[in-house]
Amino acid sequence: MAAGANIIIIKAVIGATVGVTVGAGLALVGVPGSIAALGFTKAGILAGSIAAKMMSAAAIANGGGVAAGSTVAVLQSIGAAGLSLAAKTGLTAALGSAGAAVGALLPK
Template identity: 70%
Template sequence: MRRTGRPRGGDGRDGAAPAAAPTDTDTLPAMKNKVKGATLGAAVGVGVALVGIPAGIWALGFTAAGIAAGSVAAKMMSAVAIANSGAVPAGSAVAVLQSVGAAGFSLGAKIGLTSTLGPLGAAAGAKLFKGQDKPGDKPK
């Protein structure tokens, strides 16, 4: 069998319809939607890192004034103290959460969290964002 150098199928001569090449007018709105989704996702990821996680730690009862009475943090501290003969060991989850609750994240932790959660949010936003490809289209 001799090769002729031309592509097989899809050229209209063998009964198959020629493949339509995507045009800029077809792909540009879809790409804009992905960029919008990625931007929104990155903003959500960074917001979670800088605001959501510290707010969640505070809501558990790890505050700047100490562990709030009757909170989840107080129950955690009690359990750790009972397990360790009345002391809360340095480096334990309770100690680390109290440190974050009292002083916030260090600069290194903020950089690490935002550099991890920002791109994760961007990837999720680009993948999940569903909008209109063309004016007049129904949302997907």
């Protein structure tokens, strides 16, 4: 194999590694951070936030209460307790793989 081919492989591996790191970071930090930014916090739904508007709409649509398993309930659960190990693993695998694919395509 020519030296130029080795350099291309090394750059592709570096790009994929950067992509996996970014993907994993999004899964473990970005997703919970985004949910908290919407207003789903450890202390409950933040007044005046997007989460509060979502909760209000869900309660009106459901006759006064938020249904268990609804989007609002799941997001509040994540905001209060964080992601489960299974969710972290799944998100890391999915976003890490996507990140690796994008990273491998970056200009060499």
